[in-house]
Amino acid sequence: MVSCSSMKDDAGDIGKVSEKPEESNDSIEEVTGEKKYEISGSIYNVKDCSDIKVFVNNRIAENCISNNSFILAELGSGSYTVRAELDGRLLYPGEITVEIKTGDAVVSFYGNDTWRYISDFGGDEKIYSLMLDDVTEHVVFAGSIYQPGNSYEHLFGSLNYLNSHASFVYGHSGFDEARAVTTGKNSHYIIAGSSVITDLSAGLDSYNINVRQIKRDGTEGFDTIIGGLQEDRAFDVIKSTDGYLVVGKSRSFNEYGSFDAFIIKLDFNGNYVWKKIYGTTGNDEFCSITGYNGNFAITGTFFDVSNSKHNIVVYIVNNSGDVVKKATFANNSYDTATGITCSDDRIFVSGFTASTLYSEEGVILDIKDDSVLSLNARIESGLNGEQRLHDICVGLDGTIAAAGYSRKTALPNDKDFYLLFYDHVNDTKRQIVYDSRSQHEECNSIISLPNGAYLMGGSILTTLESAYQLICVDYEGNLYE
Numbered sequence: 001m002v003s004c005s006s007m008k009d010d011a012g013d014i015g016k017v018s019e020k021p022e023e024s025n026d027s028i029e030e031v032t033g034e035k036k037y038e039i040s041g042s043i044y045n046v047k048d049c050s051d052i053k054v055f056v057n058n059r060i061a062e063n064c065i066s067n068n069s070f071i072l073a074e075l076g077s078g079s080y081t082v083r084a085e086l087d088g089r090l091l092y093p094g095e096i097t098v099e100i101k102t103g104d105a106v107v108s109f110y111g112n113d114t115w116r117y118i119s120d121f122g123g124d125e126k127i128y129s130l131m132l133d134d135v136t137e138h139v140v141f142a143g144s145i146y147q148p149g150n151s152y153e154h155l156f157g158s159l160n161y162l163n164s165h166a167s168f169v170y171g172h173s174g175f176d177e178a179r180a181v182t183t184g185k186n187s188h189y190i191i192a193g194s195s196v197i198t199d200l201s202a203g204l205d206s207y208n209i210n211v212r213q214i215k216r217d218g219t220e221g222f223d224t225i226i227g228g229l230q231e232d233r234a235f236d237v238i239k240s241t242d243g244y245l246v247v248g249k250s251r252s253f254n255e256y257g258s259f260d261a262f263i264i265k266l267d268f269n270g271n272y273v274w275k276k277i278y279g280t281t282g283n284d285e286f287c288s289i290t291g292y293n294g295n296f297a298i299t300g301t302f303f304d305v306s307n308s309k310h311n312i313v314v315y316i317v318n319n320s321g322d323v324v325k326k327a328t329f330a331n332n333s334y335d336t337a338t339g340i341t342c343s344d345d346r347i348f349v350s351g352f353t354a355s356t357l358y359s360e361e362g363v364i365l366d367i368k369d370d371s372v373l374s375l376n377a378r379i380e381s382g383l384n385g386e387q388r389l390h391d392i393c394v395g396l397d398g399t400i401a402a403a404g405y406s407r408k409t410a411l412p413n414d415k416d417f418y419l420l421f422y423d424h425v426n427d428t429k430r431q432i433v434y435d436s437r438s439q440h441e442e443c444n445s446i447i448s449l450p451n452g453a454y455l456m457g458g459s460i461l462t463t464l465e466s467a468y469q470l471i472c473v474d475y476e477g478n479l480y481e
Contacts, residue, residue, distance in 0.1 A: 052084055052085065053084065053085045054084050055084070055085070118460060118467050118468075118469050118470075124145070124146035124465045124466045125143065125144070125145045125146070125155060125459065125465075125466055125467050125468040126143045126144050126145075126155075126444065126458065126459040126466060126468055127141045127142070127143040127155075127444060127445060127457035127458055127459065127468045127469075127470070128142060128143045128144070128177070128178065128179045128180070128193075128444045128445060129141065129142045129143070129178070129179060129180045129181045129444070129445050129457075130181075130445040130446070130447045130455060130456075130457045131181050131182060131183070131447065132447055132448075132449065132450070133183065133187075134183070135183075135187050137450065139447070139455060139470075140156075140157070140181055140189060141155075141156070141157050141181065141445075141457055141468075141470075142155065142156050142178035142179070142180060142181035142191045142193070143155040143177075143178055143444075143457075143468055144176065144177040144178060144193075145468075146465075153176045155178060155468070156178060156181070156189070156191055156214055175194075175195070175196040175207075176193065176194070176195045176196070176210065177193045177194050177195075178191040178192070178193040178212075179192060179193040179194070179233075179234065179235050179236065180192045180193065180234070180235065180236040180237050181237075182237050182238055182239055182244075183239060184213060184239055184244070184268070185239070185268040187216065188213055188214065188215050188216060188221060189213070189214040189215075189216075190211065190212070190213055190214075190237055190239070190244060191211070191212050191214060191237075192209075192210070192211045192212075192234040192235075192236065192237035192246050192248075193210055193233070193234055193235075194207045194208060194209060194210055194232070194233040194234060195207070195208055195210040195225065196208070197225060197227075200229075205228075205229045205230070206227075206229065206230055206231045206232075207227070207231045207232055207233055208225050208226065208227030208228075208232055209224075209225070209226040209227055209232050209233065209234045209246065209248060209250075209264065210223070210224070210225055210234065211224045211226075211234065211237060211244065211246055211266060211270060212224070213270060221270070222269060222270030223270070224266060224270040224271075224272070226264060226272060227250075227252055228250075228251075228252025228253060229252060230250075230251035230252045231250075231251045231252075231259075232248070232249070232250040232251065232252050232253075233248045233249055233250075234246050234247070234248040234264075235247060235248045235249070235285070235286065235287045235288065236248070236286075236287065236288050236289045237289075238289045238290065238291065238296065240265075240296075240319050241319055242267065242268070242319070243265055243266050243267040243268055243273060244265070244266045244267075244268075245263055245264070245265060245289060245296060245319075245321075246263070246264040246265075246266065247261070247262065247263055247264075247286035247287070247288070247289045247298055247300070248261075248262060248264075248285065248286060248287075249261055249262070249283075249284065249285035249286070250262050250277075253275065253277065254277065254279070255277045255279070256277070256278075256279040256280055256281060256284070257279055257280055257281040257282050257283065257284065257303065258282060258283045259279075259283040259284055259285060260277045260278065260279035260284055261277070261278045261279050261284045261285050261286040261300050261302070262275055262276065262277050262278070262286065263275065263276045263278075263286065263298070263317065263321045265321065274321070276321040278315070279302065279303075280302050280303045280304075280305055281303065281305055282302075282303025282304075282305065282308075282310070283303055283310075284300065284301070284302045284303055285300050285301055286298050286299070286300035286315075287299060287300050287301070287337055287338060287339070288300075288337070288338065288339045288340045289340070290340050290341060290342055291342075292316065292342045292347070293342075293369075295316050295317060295318050295319075295324055296316070296317050296318075296319075297314065297315075297316055297340055297342055297347055298314070298315045298316075298317060298340070299312065299313065299314050299315075299337040299339070299340040299349045299351075300312075300313055300315075300337055301313070301335070301336045301337050301351075302328065304330060306330075307332060309332065309333060309334050309335075310334055310335060310336065311328050311329055311330045311331065311335055312328075312329045312335045312336070312337040312349055312351055312365060313326065313327065313328050313329070313337070314326065314327050314329070314340070314347060314349060314365075314367060314373055316369075316373075325371070325372070325373055326373070327367070327372060327373035327374075329365055329367075329375055331353065331378075333353050333354060334353065334354045335351060335352075335353045335363065336351050336352055336353070337349055337350070337351040338350050338351045338352070338388075338389060338390045338391060338392075338404075339351075339389070339390065339391040339392040339402070340392065341392050341393050341394050341400070342394075343394045343398065343400075343424075345368065345369045346366065346367065346368065346369065346376070346424065347365075347367040347368075347369060347373070348364060348365065348366055348367070348392055348394075348400050348402075348422075348424075349364065349365040349367065349392070350362075350363070350364055350389040350390065350391060350392035350402040350404075351363050351364075351365075351388075351389060352387065352388040352389060352404070353380065359386065360386050360387060360388050361380045361381045361382060361383075361386075361387055362380065362381035362387035362388055362389035362402065362404055362406075362418070362420055363378065363379065363380050363381070363389065364378075364379040364389065364392065364400065364402055364420065364422050365377075365378055365379075366378070366379065366400075366422070366424050376424075377424070377427060379420070379422050379429055381406075381418075381420060381431060383406060383431060383433070384408060385406060385407050385408040386406070386407040387404065387405070387406045387407075387418055388404040388405055388418075389402040389403065389404040389418075389420060390403065390404040390405075390442075390443060390444045390445070390458075391403055391404070391443075391444060391445045391446045392446070393446050393447055393448050393454070394448065395448045395452065395454065395475060396448060396450075396452045396475070397452070397475065398424075398425070399421050399422070399423055399475075400421070400422040400423075400424060401419060401420070401421055401422075401446055401448070401454055402419070402420045402422070402446070403417065403418065403419050403420075403443045403445070403446035403454075403456050404418050404442075404443055404444075405417065405418050405441065405442040405443060405458075406418035406433045408433075414440070415440050415441055415442050416433050416434050416435045416441050417433075417434040417441050417442075417443045417456060417458065417471060418431070418432070418433050418434070418443065419431070419432045419434070419443075419446075419454075419456070419473070419477050420432075421477065430477070432473075432477045434471065434479060440459075440460070440461035440466070441458065441459070441460045441461070441469065442458045442459050443456045443457065443458040443471075444457060444458045444459070445457045445458070449472075452474070452475040453472055453473060453474050453475060454472070454473050454474075454475070454477075455470060455471070455472050456470070456471045456472075456473070457469070457470050457471075
């Protein structure tokens with residue numbers, strides 16, 4: 001078991017109560033030369049708090065709960081640990097916030113540190129995208145699920161801070177895949193991916209771009225299909241000031257080569273506004289988009305006409321899709337981008353690389369936001385076997401965390417969740433492989449949680465089918481098991 005006392009939250013360094021420099025505060029009471037600390041907090045996502053028990057240093061605080069909040073008092077400095085239980089279940093840090101009302105100390109919170117969720121639909125399921133809903137603080141996910149007789153359909157769901165969940169399935173009775181989820185207008189959700197639709201009278205065949213609105217009650221809003229007679233796929237979506245920007249690859253409306261990268265603009269009602277095409281004479285795609293300093297940072301993979309390999313690209317575009325700056329990061333190898341995140345004046349891209357095909361290493365590009373988007377550092381996994389990084393995020397402490405899978409043997413299903421931490425200030429890396437000895441585990445998405453932990457989502461092979469899997473780790477990467 002890993003104690004949550006190793007984590008951080010808004011109260012400061014977890015695990016101790018220590019005095020800060022003296023401040024004038026009339027609410028601090030002097031008792032025999034020691035300060036009186038008033039510890040207060042709020043409890044979320046629990047309708048009836050009457051059965052909640054709050055403990056300080058393993059001593060129960062009686063009658064402290066009122067209107068989903070509590071106030072405790074302890075004397076003197078020292079080491080204080082607060083925990084809360086509901087019917088014997090430790091509350092997760094996201095369900096309870098502990099604060100020092102006087103502002104004169106910090107306190108630890110001991111929460112539920114045992115969490116791993118594996119779906120039980122009984123079909124073939126995968127999570128491709130995770131998002132933290134800032135309104136409800138629920139985790140929202142999107143992916144795909146096999147439905148007998150209907151092939152694959154969109155999978156969408158939410159988790160009440162890892163303690164309860166709801167899942168919904170949407171589709172077109174074909175092969176549907178949700179690759180991204182974001183918050184839309186009026187706090188509804190937008191998922192983007194692809195759907196196989198054959199309607200020659202409408203000029204549709206093969207894979208088509210599918211952007212769908214899911215309302216907060218789980219009902220469907222708009223359902224937009226864009227495509228042609230050849231393969232078209234969306235990989236990410238983001239809300240803009242006046243609609244949504246969708247990125248991916250298309251063969252139906254290419255202008256340069258086989259597959260071309262695109263940005264498609266939709267209004268808030270899901271109506272098509274415009275598209276812009278980018279690419280080379282080979283296969284090109286955009287895979288990930290994020291907001292950045294009033295613009296949007298996009299990454300993808302473009303064909304290298306000089307050596308027939310492929311390179312990671314980064315584009316900065318405005319709300320109209322106009323290119324503000326762009327860069328290609330050639331490495332004379334098969335580089336593939338998978339995710340992008342930003343921090344201050346730095347851009348970080350996750351992906352994988354290979355000097356020859358099918359011998360990959362995970363890679364992070366650390367890029368300066370200067371006039372030419374200079375490469376500051378290139379971080380490769382360097383572990384034995386094969387690694388791919390599929391997504392990337394910034395932790396609360398500024399650490400870059402990228403997740404994917406690691407495969408130690410040549411067996412196609414010998415894969416495990418894999419996490420690479422990159423400290424760009426000190427230029428150091430740290431890697432963790434979560435070897436569960438399952439036949440196949442693959443992480444596709446990672447997000448940072450408000451308490452400093454990370455949530456990873458992907459799939460795990462159970463018997464002959466894949467289930468979606470969510471794993472929570474602390475800020476050091478320790479499994480909550």
